[in-house]
Amino acid sequence: MDTRRADKIASEIEELIVNGTYADGERLNEHVLAERFDVSRTPIREAFATLAHSGLVQHIPRRGVFVRHPGPVEMMEMFEVMAELEAAAGRLAAMRITDDALKKLRAANAGCQAAVSANDTEGYYAQNETFHHLIYAQSGNSFLEAEALRLHRRLKPFRRLQLRVRGRMTQSMAEHEAILAGIEAGQPDATANALRGHIAVQGEKFHHLMASLKHAAE
Numbered sequence: 001m002d003t004r005r006a007d008k009i010a011s012e013i014e015e016l017i018v019n020g021t022y023a024d025g026e027r028l029n030e031h032v033l034a035e036r037f038d039v040s041r042t043p044i045r046e047a048f049a050t051l052a053h054s055g056l057v058q059h060i061p062r063r064g065v066f067v068r069h070p071g072p073v074e075m076m077e078m079f080e081v082m083a084e085l086e087a088a089a090g091r092l093a094a095m096r097i098t099d100d101a102l103k104k105l106r107a108a109n110a111g112c113q114a115a116v117s118a119n120d121t122e123g124y125y126a127q128n129e130t131f132h133h134l135i136y137a138q139s140g141n142s143f144l145e146a147e148a149l150r151l152h153r154r155l156k157p158f159r160r161l162q163l164r165v166r167g168r169m170t171q172s173m174a175e176h177e178a179i180l181a182g183i184e185a186g187q188p189d190a191t192a193n194a195l196r197g198h199i200a201v202q203g204e205k206f207h208h209l210m211a212s213l214k215h216a217a218e
Contacts, residue, residue, distance in 0.1 A: 005039065005043050006042075006043035006044075006046035006047050006050070007047075007050065009033075009037050009039070009043055009044065009047040010046075010047035010050040010051055012037075013028070013033070013047055013051060014051060014054075014056060014157045015157075017051075017056050017057075017067055017069070017157070018056075018157045018158065018161050019161075022067045023067065023069075024067055024068065024069035025066055025067060025068075026066065026067045027063075027064050027065065027066050027067075028048070028057065028064070028065045028066070028067065029064075030044050030045065030048075030064075030065070033047075048065050052065070053153065054153055054154055054156060054157060055068060055070065055154050056068060056157060075158065078151065078154065078155055079155070079199060079200065080200075081151060082148075082151050082152070082155055082199050083195070083196045083197075083198075083199035083200045084196065085144065085147060085148045085151060086132070086135070086148065086195040086196065086198070086199050087192040087193070087195045087196040088139070088144060088192070089135050089136045089138075089139040089141075089144055089145070089148055089195070090135055090139075090179065090182070090183070090188075090191040090192050090194070090195040091188040091189070091191060091192040092138075092139035092140055092141055092144070092188070093135045093138040093139050093140075093183055093191070094182055094183045094185075094186055094187055094188040094190075094191040094192075095186065095188055096138060096139065096140040097138040097183055098138070101134055101137070101138050102183070102184065104130075104134055105131060105134050105135070105138075105180060105183065106180065108127050108128075108130040108131040108134060109127075109131060109176050109177070109180050111123075111126075111127035111130070112124055112127045112128055112131065112172075112173055112176055113173060114127075115127060115169070116169050116170060116173050119169075121160070121163045121164055121169060122160075124163060124169050124172075125159070125160045125163060128159075128172070128176075129152075129156075131176065132152065133149070133152075135179075135183075135195070136148045136149060136152075171201070172198070172201075175194065175197065175198040175201070176198075178190075178194040179191060179194045179195055179198060182194050
């Protein structure tokens with residue numbers, strides 16, 4: 001099986017779910033999607049597994065796979081928890097990060113800046129993901145890292161989507177600079193506060209974007 005193909009299909013279905021093309025509770029037809037993407041059913045099933053892992057679909061035995069849109073309260077609760085997990089990881093990373101990891105963090109941040117200059121939201125997200133994953137790892141707390149990664153995967157579609165809000169990439173980049181500065185200076189509290197604000201803003205911006213998408217569909 002072409003895992004990369006399955007990942008690409010999962011990303012495209014993910015886009016159709018988060019932009020409202022597939023409604024909450026709608027059944028996803030494996031055969032129709034296989035024809036749409038011109039593949040066998042195997043990568044479609046693998047894509048469904050990926051989407052189920054992120055919580056965007058639910059597999060109901062003997063019935064099929066159904067779209068699951070998180071409600072606004074659930075979304076905000078998840079972003080609140082994510083903000084606190086990231087703040088905790090950043091606080092510890094500011095005290096524990098290695099020189100090699102700090103170089104990698106700077107490189108990921110430079111990649112984010114290049115993506116901003118190119119107005120490349122997908123490129124920005126890829127570098128942004130590396131940036132955040134490095135911070136989780138450098139917390140030196142494997143349990144915290146695992147929990148942060150789990151929720152990060154759950155929120156991935158929405159963290160990607162909010163980058164399309166006009167001006168959000170530039171704002172996110174400025175927040176990254178504050179996070180990096182806190183880690184470089186070995187300032188746990190400043191780093192934690194910067195990360196907490198960075199993630200909290202994402203939730204706010206996401207709801208602005210969803211409101212604009214809903215308005216456009218009406």
